[in-house]
Amino acid sequence: MTSILHLDSSPRGDRSHSRQLGKKFVVEWQKLHPEDIITYRDLRTSPIPHITEEWIAANYTLLESQTPEMLQTLQLSNELVDEFLASDRCIFSIPMYNFSIPSSFKAYIDYIVRVNRTFAIKGDEFQGLVKNKKIVFITARGDKYSAGSPHEGWDAQEPSLRYAFQFIGVTDIQFIHAEGLDLGSKLREQGLLAAKSEIEKLVGNW
């Protein structure tokens, strides 16, 4: 039995393509693995605040020295880290905003990249503490970024996600990008079909 964390980050509801594709992945997965446990988190209905000066101070205070106020400040972050670490696999659906990730998901990353919980500092080096986890990112993009596209090379989304999760130790990271979704109905259909076909392929081999 596998434990899966399914997270949506688009501020849009039913019209969100990333949500629809993330849901498709989960539905297809459940057909093959009905016994698996899915935990769902929605950053639209449960937004994560930006980190604050108090949050940073609490984060960098050793556990044994944390005051009750510091523990309170870190409570949501601790819950998110516990939830993330408890999952064997993660399905994260994310829109592209301004060539990168929306602030909703950036706040999530800021809350789970935690010293002595998901990474450690050993002398001059950082060490990822997260082991044995697979992540698939399903992204929705208005434009195209594949080879030969006018904005080829402008994709700052995939690298930022890859670096943040590699930093904390995740090595098995996959991407499914639905592209061209705001370039007219024909290209939208093409982009969605291609992403759905990639989802069907990956679900059988993940």
Ligand SMILES: Cc1cc2nc3c(=O)[nH]c(=O)nc-3n(C[C@H](O)[C@H](O)[C@H](O)COP(=O)(O)O)c2cc1C
């Ligand atoms: C604030 C904002 C910024 C966006 N920036 C980009 C961008 O930089 N590149 C791009 O390809 N599409 C961009 N888009 C289009 C979205 O990526 C596209 O509409 C996608 O489908 C949104 O995901 P969703 O359908 O899951 O909400 C932007 C949309 C919004 C609302």
